[in-house]
Amino acid sequence: MSHDGVATRPGRSAVMRSVAFLTAGALALPALAGCSDPDPAGKPLAGQDIAPAARADLADGGTLRWAVDAVPETLNTFQSDADATTTRIAQATLPSMFRLDANGRPARNADYLESAKTVATEPRQVVLYKLNQQAVWSDGREIGAADFAAQWRALSGKDSAYWTARNAGYDRIEKIERGANDLEVRVTFARTYADWRSLFSPLYPKEVMGTPDSFNDGARRKLKVSAGPFAVKKVDRKADQVRLTRNPRWWGRPARLEEIVLRAVPRDRRAAELAAGELDLADVDPAAARRIAVAAPRPKPPTAGASAGATQLMGPDRPAPLTPAQQRDRKRFRGVEMRKSLEPSFTQLALNGGDDGPLNDERVRRAVARALDREELAKLVLSPLGLPAEPVGSHLALSGQAAYADNSGAIGGPDTAEAQALLADAGWVPGGPVKEKKKGEKGEKAAGGEADKDEKSAKDKDKGKDKDKKSEDESKGKGKDKDSDAKDSGSGSDTYIVGEDGKSGDDGKREQLAQDGRQYGGNQLPQGGAPGAYAPQGTAAPAGAAARPLAKDGKALTLRFVVPAGEGSQTLRTVADRIGLMLRRVGIRTEVTKVPDESYFKDHIASGQYDLALYSWPSSPYPATDARPVYAKPVPAADGSLNVEQNYTRIGTDQVDQLFDQAAGTLDESESRSLIRKADSRIWASVGSIPLYQRPELTAARTSVANAGAFGFGTPVYEDMGFLKKDFKPAATASAG
Known part of the structure; x- marks a missing residue:
C-alpha cells in the first residue's frame, strides 16, 4: 500500500470498487467488450524509457550507483516487512520462472526454464517444469525439485512457525516431485489454479526455505546462496547501502556491470546528489524532474499518446530563454537526463463504507463518483509531466495487461444533476x-x-x-474554482481549496501557491477566497x-478527507483539493486533514479512520490471486472484530468473491479474463474505490547509463544494464523532411 510520493508502495509480497437506489448485485451492467470487438486490453499508455542499447555498445565493468528509499529490513520477499528494495535485490540475484514483459504479461524466463506447462487436468492439475541444464546456485548445486518443495512447504500455510506474509497459490499445491530426471519438477495441485505462473518467482534455495529458523531469520540480512547475474556481497547498514557484484557462476549473458550499489537517499536530496555526480540513477519527484528536464531537454519526441503538456517536462522544440536559475541548473545537471513512463500501479480515491457514516449509503458513494471528473484529475497530475492523461478504467488491471477492460461505465461519467438527485434520494437536503450548537462548542x-x-x-x-x-x-x-471553505478553528485540521488565479491569501504564501499551480495544473488558494469573487x-x-x-x-454532509503531510505528497494534496472542489459543486463538503506520513496508512487507512483517502495499489498480472484480498467481502472474525484482509474500504459482495474464485479455478485463459472483467464491473458498481490515474514513473539518469530507467511494466534485465563506451556514437536518425 502506498500513497503517492511516500515510499511505502507494496510489491506483490505485501499483497497485492440514477436516482433509484441500486445494489451492486442488481445493477444492470454494460455489455463487456470482447466477443467480436477488438481486445479491450489495449496497449500500455506509455512504454519503457530505459535508453536501450546493444550489449556490444556497453563498456565492460563499472559501478552503477542507484538510489533507493531504504536499505531493506529483510532480503526475503515473502516476509511482511519486505519492500521495493527487497524485490529489486531478488530480481537481480534469484531465479524467477517467469518475468514480466513490456505489456505487463508473464513470459517464460529462458535462463531458468526450458519449458513449463500444464500436462494434466484430471483428476488433478499437474504442471511440469523443465529447468535449464546450466542453472545452478552460486555454491555449484543444481537448481531442482528440492528447492521447489522447500518453498512450497514454507509458504503453504500449514506450518505457523514460518512467518510468511502470503501463501496464495502455494496453499493449492498437493505435492511436488522429481520428474523423469533431475531437471524436471512435477507440481500437482489439489485445486485447479489459473495463476500457477505466479509461483516460484522468485525461487529461494532450500537452505533458506528448509526450516522455520532459516526462513524467519537466515535471509533477513544476508543471502549466502543466489542464482542470478548478481550476488549480494554486503548489506552495509552504517553506509545505508547494499552492494551487488557479478555472480561468477552465472551461466547466462554476462553482466556488463561489475557492481550495483543500492544506496538509501532521501528523495529531497537526490537531485543534489545527481548534480554532484554521486548518483547514476534515481527516481525523483515531479519538481526535480521538471528542473532536470528543462536544464537538459532530450532530443526525442514525448511518449506516444502524451498530451501537449509534454513539452513542459521534455523541453519545447524552441525553448524560451533560460532564467538565471535554469542556467545554473543546466550547468549542475550536465550529463543528466529524465526518463519517464507510467508505473504498474494506480492512484485511487477510497470511500470508507464500513461504519455508520454517510458513505455507508451506496447512493452517497455513487453521488461522489458522479461528481468527479476523472479525466480532469488525470490531466492535473500527468499532463504537466508530458505523460498520457487517461483515467484508469479498471480496478484489476491496467491498459495493456491481459485482463484490462474499461468498466467505468458501471457508474457513469461526471454528472452534477445525477449526483444531486442521488443525494436527494438519500435524504440529504x-x-x-x-x-x-451550544455556546462555546467547537465549530x-x-x-x-x-x-x-x-x-x-x-x-x-x-x-x-x-x-x-x-x-x-x-x-x-466568479463561478468555477473561486470557492473557499472557512477553516474550522477548532478542528485541528489543515484545509486546502483549489482555485484559479492564486491571488488570495498572505503574500508569504502567494508565490508558492503560484508555483504549485504551474507545476500541477491548478493553483491553491488559502482560506478567504479571491478578491472580487x-x-x-x-x-x-x-x-x-x-x-x-x-x-x-x-x-x-461533511466528509473527512485524510492526506499525508510529507513534502513528497504534494501531488496527492493537490488532487484532494481538486476533488473537494468537485464535491462542493453537488453540496458535499470535505475537511482535508494532513497527517504524518508514518501514521497515514496504519492509523487512518487500515484502521478505518477516514471517509475519503488517496492511496495507490500495484496492478498485478495475476489479479485473481493478488487482487482478491483487496476487494474481498469483510467477514466477522472469531473475536468479534471485522476481518477486512486488505479491503480498507470495507465494501465487498459475495458475488465478487465468487467471480474471483471462479477466475482462479479455470485453466481457460479467455474465461478467466472474462470473469475478472465481470468482477471489476461489480466492484465499480459497489463504489468502494474509484481508480483515478496511473502513477507517473520519473527517473533521472546519467546519459551514459543504458538499459535502465523508467521500466514501466517490464521486469528490469540487470545483466544488460551498463555504461556506454566512451567512443559510442548514436546511429543517425532520418529527418522528417
Missing part, C-alpha cells in the same frame, strides 16, 4: 436543518455552519455591513459553482 465545518453564515450575512447586509462578511452564497459570483446576494450562480451545503437529521 440543501441548507439543513442542522442542530443548533464544525459543516453545512449547518455555512447556512448559519448565510443567514447572518443577509441580516448584516440589511444593516449596511455586508462588505465585512464572506458568506457562502455571495462567494459564488463576491456578487450581490441573489445573483444566480454560474454553472460549476458550489451548490448549497447539504444536511440530514440535523447533521451536515
